[in-house]
Amino acid sequence: MARIVLRDLRHSYAPPPRTDADWALKQFTLEWEDGGAYALLGPSGCGKTTLLNLISGLLTPTEGRILFDGRDVTNASPEERNIAQVFQFPVIYDTMTVYDNLAFPLRNRRVKEREVDDRVREVATMLELDSTLEHRAAGLTADGKQKISLGRGLVRSDVNVIMFDEPLTVIDPHLKWVLRSKLKELHQRTRRTMIYVTHDQTEALTFADQVVVMKDGEIVQIGTPVELFERPSHTFVGHFIGSPGMNVIPCEVRGGRAIFAGEAIETANGANYRGEGRGIELGVRPEFVSFANEGVPVEVVKVLDAGRYRIVETAHAGHTIKMLVPEDESIPRGRAHLRFAPERTRIYENGWMVT
Amino acid sequence: MNKTVNQKAWLFVLPVVVLVAFNAIIPLMTVVNYSVQESFGENTFFWAGVRWFEEVLHAARFHASLLRQILFTTIILVIEIPLGLAIALAMPRKGPWVSVCLVLMALPLLIPWNVVGAMWNILALPDIGLLGRGLNALGWEYNYTRQPFAAWFTIVLMDVWHWTSLVVLLCYAGLVSIPDAYYQAAKIDGASGWAVLRHIQLPKLKRVLTIAVLLRFMDSFMIYTEPVVLTGGGPGNATTLLSIDLVKVALGQFDLGPAAAMSLVYFLITLLLSWVFYTVMTKDEAQT
Numbered sequence: 001m002a003r004i005v006l007r008d009l010r011h012s013y014a015p016p017p018r019t020d021a022d023w024a025l026k027q028f029t030l031e032w033e034d035g036g037a038y039a040l041l042g043p044s045g046c047g048k049t050t051l052l053n054l055i056s057g058l059l060t061p062t063e064g065r066i067l068f069d070g071r072d073v074t075n076a077s078p079e080e081r082n083i084a085q086v087f088q089f090p091v092i093y094d095t096m097t098v099y100d101n102l103a104f105p106l107r108n109r110r111v112k113e114r115e116v117d118d119r120v121r122e123v124a125t126m127l128e129l130d131s132t133l134e135h136r137a138a139g140l141t142a143d144g145k146q147k148i149s150l151g152r153g154l155v156r157s158d159v160n161v162i163m164f165d166e167p168l169t170v171i172d173p174h175l176k177w178v179l180r181s182k183l184k185e186l187h188q189r190t191r192r193t194m195i196y197v198t199h200d201q202t203e204a205l206t207f208a209d210q211v212v213v214m215k216d217g218e219i220v221q222i223g224t225p226v227e228l229f230e231r232p233s234h235t236f237v238g239h240f241i242g243s244p245g246m247n248v249i250p251c252e253v254r255g256g257r258a259i260f261a262g263e264a265i266e267t268a269n270g271a272n273y274r275g276e277g278r279g280i281e282l283g284v285r286p287e288f289v290s291f292a293n294e295g296v297p298v299e300v301v302k303v304l305d306a307g308r309y310r311i312v313e314t315a316h317a318g319h320t321i322k323m324l325v326p327e328d329e330s331i332p333r334g335r336a337h338l339r340f341a342p343e344r345t346r347i348y349e350n351g352w353m354v355t
Numbered sequence: 356m357n358k359t360v361n362q363k364a365w366l367f368v369l370p371v372v373v374l375v376a377f378n379a380i381i382p383l384m385t386v387v388n389y390s391v392q393e394s395f396g397e398n399t400f401f402w403a404g405v406r407w408f409e410e411v412l413h414a415a416r417f418h419a420s421l422l423r424q425i426l427f428t429t430i431i432l433v434i435e436i437p438l439g440l441a442i443a444l445a446m447p448r449k450g451p452w453v454s455v456c457l458v459l460m461a462l463p464l465l466i467p468w469n470v471v472g473a474m475w476n477i478l479a480l481p482d483i484g485l486l487g488r489g490l491n492a493l494g495w496e497y498n499y500t501r502q503p504f505a506a507w508f509t510i511v512l513m514d515v516w517h518w519t520s521l522v523v524l525l526c527y528a529g530l531v532s533i534p535d536a537y538y539q540a541a542k543i544d545g546a547s548g549w550a551v552l553r554h555i556q557l558p559k560l561k562r563v564l565t566i567a568v569l570l571r572f573m574d575s576f577m578i579y580t581e582p583v584v585l586t587g588g589g590p591g592n593a594t595t596l597l598s599i600d601l602v603k604v605a606l607g608q609f610d611l612g613p614a615a616a617m618s619l620v621y622f623l624i625t626l627l628l629s630w631v632f633y634t635v636m637t638k639d640e641a642q643t
Binding site for chain 2: 095096
């Protein structure tokens, strides 16, 4: 168990890095509290796995320090760091039984056989693998195998952090849900620090207390699922999280109000804006847009029924604005007016929220 | 349900049937035919029953060459399989040296058998050959045309030089197909290099190793050209392996009947041993 600090970390796969684009991971500082459940969320190729491999020690950072409980482990091997990792594809030792697979990390560390037995049986019970302990691991299904690789992490009582690199990729959809709640339950029970890498927002938001959103090797926002939803600090976060994502439309700011389609719109942060008026956008989630008697004039373009609610796509002069409408509410045909909830509408400058 | 019957479909199978008939079935049947007859000049044949088979199976000469053959193949497998695996493990997985190593490894495989025999023949000559003179200079009175041990040493060395590459290439192909995650997981689990070999690499290489053992077994069990060019089966009969003996009987003495019986016995032994190897090595898979 440890508090993990990443200080001024930067990484490049192309030494020596010449341009800014050479950095797979741009400079940042990050702290992970002991016992937290974190998620690293971002599209493919954004540097999530690089960051994970830096923490686990499979990669050494080009610049910066990594501290576990204040101890510098920047150049330490994965074994010395005492971490565990679950990979995208289940990694098991084919020739061994489930029991021997779980015992493997302990036996490598020369733990006494009696203690090994206790730990293995305890972890097997947690993961519901009791009945298959004596089976050959190769014969298990994908989710069973993934449980084994997770178990190899849990079996060591002193492991500093358990990391998951998109662990549900090869799991059948109906088992994903089961395994995900199992993970959450295990975290609450063992209180190990867990870092979960994924590009699936549902996985990240249901698993983690804190979500780190990444884009192009940069950390865009760190926050609780609620914060990411209600206060996205970058238009990318607004887009990436939520379904459908946040509406982002160009606007002007005058006197603390956003101007779009000739209408003045009240926003939560318009009063803070001091800029020159370039690269300004207005962001509002479909959940916080509603029909009104006056406001932004739009055309209703299409309506998608999503079951409990409907997704209505409207447009003004080529700018699409999506909104969610409850099943029982009527939807006007043709022309309509929209209202944006002021406390949920924000102004963004060059992508970043104005503060 | 109505099954569509289309007799014309046989036409598609015909080329294969013809090909297999000409290169396998007809020659094999000819041999079977010879093996039960006594031949005289001017193409006259007499029924001989199983006489040739009895003769071959009881002949001290056949026993001796079979024993030599088994010894040779055993030595070859014991040396080439572990050596090939070791070289494959030591080869780089990334970078510019990969292609250099692969080309170097493939080179011996591209040389025709009789050229290999001729090369080693000259190389090992005690008076002018680099290897022969070198060994003599080191104090070993080496002469493969006179000493049986030296002759064996030379043909084994030659075969190792010629064919270990095949094992290396097979093992290397198997090794590079193991995903990185396995090595990373092993690192995290604190596995030693030996444990990685034992629990990851060897299990993942099992299939290619089975193929390597089978190929090397069959090839070395039927080896002919290289030792014939190098030693001609000598000194005396010291390096007369089964196939060399067979040719001596068939062509040297033109005893078609005994030679045919001998080749059938030879063929059955090869088939049986291949089957045994294959069954033993794939036994585990059938269980899971």
